[in-house]
Amino acid sequence: MRVFITGASGWIGSHTVDEFLAHGHQVLGLARSEASAAALQAKGAEVLRGDLDDLDALRRGAESTEGTVHLANKHDFADPAVSNAAERAAVQTIANTLVGSDRPFLLAGGLGGLAPGRVGTEDDVSPFVGPDSMRGGAENLAFDYVDRGVRVLAARFAPTVHGTGDHGFIAAIVAAARAAGRAAYVGDGANRWSAVHVTDAARLVRLAVEGAPSGTRLHAAAEEGITAREIATAIGAGLGLPVVSVEGDEVASTLGWIGFFFGMDMPASSVKTQALLDWEPVGPTLGEDLAGGGYFA
Incomplete structure (x- = not known):
């Protein structure tokens, strides 16, 4: 084709x-x-x-x-x-x-x-x-x-959508943490992101x-929902920075434009997609990619 x-x-x-x-x-x-x-x-x-x-x-x-x-x-x-x-x-x-x-x-x-x-x-x-x-x-x-x-x-x-060379949302959150000197999540950090x-x-x-x-x-x-707090904790560990909660005006001042999205709850299932296409995710998880250090090089 x-x-x-x-x-x-x-x-x-x-x-x-x-x-x-x-x-x-x-x-x-x-x-x-x-x-x-x-x-x-x-x-x-x-x-x-x-x-x-x-x-x-x-x-x-x-x-x-x-x-x-x-x-x-x-x-x-x-x-x-x-x-x-x-x-x-x-x-x-x-x-x-x-x-x-x-x-x-x-x-x-x-x-x-x-x-x-x-x-x-x-x-x-x-x-x-x-x-x-x-x-x-x-x-x-x-x-x-x-x-x-x-x-x-x-x-x-x-x-x-993560991996080596990613310049999307996770890269933006990492950049915000570097600039602020702390890895932040919004509120209690219980909101979830699929990955x-x-x-x-x-x-x-x-x-x-x-x-x-x-x-x-x-x-x-591939992953239904990873909490924002888990993501921020992994970023803090990778950069050697404290992990903090931010709310109100601190969201924009600490996270910038990405703060709006990082505070959203976006879990999703792919059970029907996997069955329809015989699609089985086999790539690294987000946690594995963050632990691998590529986002902090």
């Missing part, structure tokens, strides 16, 4: 490219820069130059391949409206291009806000609807195309594109 991947040079995307290539597929990767294009070509992938705002490039990429994996996102936390609008436009463009083709279209999402106060499952419908909601309501928008001949797949990723190793996440994406039925919600979560 020839697969179009947006975000192909990103953290999850680069591992997903490797996964598809290693299993005999061809990859057309969207690349914004010369450096990203060169990195993709070095792996043996084809390159389509463009970015998330280049709707014509997205259209051409989806049209010329046998499946699309949409992993790119602006992640503009200072102006989320910009990210939401770009995501909705991208998803709508790709989905419109694939109408009547029965080709797979996997789009990335997150587990935040899915099931407050309990463990989220694949049966939970996304509460985000409409252009002004998180990610522009892209998951629900995409599912509108299930009855229009698009094999829509929603992959919801754990808040931490998955990046190689397991990439394998899930490949398996889903190869065989998951249209309309499937998939959870890329």
